[in-house]
Amino acid sequence: MSNRPPITARNPRVDLLRGWLILLVIVGHIVLGSVHEQFVRYAIYAFHMPLFIGLTGYLLNPDKLASSSLIAVGARYWWRVGLPFLIAFACFTGILLLHAQQEGRFSSSLVLGYLVTPYYHLWFVPTLILWVFGFWLALKLRFPLILALLGSVFITAVWSMFAGVSLPHIVALLVSKKVVYFFSFFLLGAWLRTDAGVRWLRSMTVINAIPPAIILISAAVYLMHIGPEKSVLKGGAWLMMNCVLILVSIKWIQTRLSAKANKTVRRGLMSNTLVAMGRVSLPIYLWHVVPMFLLKGWDIHQTQPWIYYLVSVVGASLIVAALLKMEGKNRLMDRLVYGI
Template sequence: MSEGGRMSATATRPAVYSDKAYNPTIDTLKGALILLVMVGHLFTAKVDGNPVKWGIYAFHMPLFLGLGGFLLTVESLRRLSFRSLWKKYDTRMLLPWAFAFLLWISLDSVITHEINISYFIEALREPPYHTWYIPVFFFFIVIAWAGRYHFVLTSLIGIFLGVFGLLALGVGHYTGPWRHGFPIDYRYLTMMPFFFFGFWLRQRGASPPNAWIALLVAAAFSAYEACYFYPANAAEIFPYLALNFSMIAGMPWLFRLHWKVPIVTEIGRESLYFYLWHPFILIVLKKATYHLMPEAIAGLFALVFTIATMWFARMAICNLSWLSLLAGLPRRAHLKV
């Protein structure tokens, strides 16, 4: 979903940013976040209806977008015209997303009997379920490209607009005054500060003290989790921002570990494929099994079955060039079993 497990280098940055060797930590982090996305989709409760889901949704998508911003460099963006930027992402990311998006809304419109042009327009305005991520992510990339010669100012504007978006649109229990009737998906604003903080952090090569980061993450997560039991309205924005900014700030340290976890790292290498297609399987399994057994057991079964199905399906898909392209699988000579 974001850039692959290699990172562009400049002479002035520490070895963690080196492009000379593959760093599995990037894919391991992406794989862990994909698994959290899947786990979040297992719950039948709303975000504010379960403390575990509340905790997952406190950071997993902001961290994903922070990682996406962190993996961008102004050097690479300055080498690209807009046409080159589009060509870089059109078939590897935007085409698979468009295919999954059209399939999702087609199936949903058949099920709900909402087959009309207004439904399609509404879905474009506010992409349903998980399909919001790719257009939001690409929108941020385009903004970063447009401001590539003034990355500090671009990052500051992005962070400021994002914080303003959280105040105006809301997070957690808080619903901002602009939330109802907002013309586009609210995450175009509310996720912006995390992408641009990661983008700024990468260009600056900043690496705050590890102990302070760990303490801030623990304190902010505890504070935000406490908001589940004791809603704090707009004040919930502060631990939410502190948690995600501190987790993103820990990336330079994390990427020094060269951390590889079997299965998780491989899922991260094919994160777009697993992200786009897991809900199609999970939702069917939830409808088929959740009424037969306790939700925790059914959810575990659905998670394992979904991962196993997608894991082995990609072996067949990768041999079919067009299907592989539409599925969002990387172009590699072979895939690991």
């Protein structure tokens, strides 16, 4: 009998965690400055995507995925994330290409570049689809998930600890891609959904104090080394922090909630809003950057940063509010924007 916890109804803790993470995504995109120079962005980028990716992997149903055909998986993810992504991709890329044409920079190589490397934040959806297909293939071939996880963690460690110039060119090129070095977090989340992962998580109950301590120490080490330079210590701290953070977060999600605890999670305007944001995190992720996208196109962030911040915060807030308000109001919009 499987030890996997069933995920049949919506778990408010999942949506609450995703709500916090999507809020951090918005903040990270609004704040100006290089990730390696601006401390707020550096701190947010240290963990928000690895944790979001790990949670995404955990929410996959391996039994359902393994029993599905390639066409069925493709169709499911086309409607769930592919079509909403394609609409956002067409809008952002169309504006960028129009701007390039006005400046005389339009070329076939530019179009190809946007197709291979979508604008800014849009990388996540096509990368997620590749991860799902890779995971599906591993399940079909009955490849040991733990071996895939260990191999992927090794690749992530190489990327996080060593500068590209110190690696062979082919290796540096391979590990520099998000689809490669973030895959370990996706697989970790997926593995924690397996029987072995569930048993391992249950064993953490006897050492509850240790994982948070590891997270705090690793985070302190990583945050003390702000900058683009890589090292074994810094990369190891980053990898350890995120792996343990995923473990702790999923352990928290798995904790059985009483009716009273469910109400506590949902209590208050902030919690309700974050849970709702977590529920519609895809359209928020795709469209929250519109104000920043336009303002940066007009160079407002350089000439009048206070106007940039004001309009970005208000604009992003209005977009989030509109997406929360319109959810479920129109079947066509649900399909095109929300992926439901």
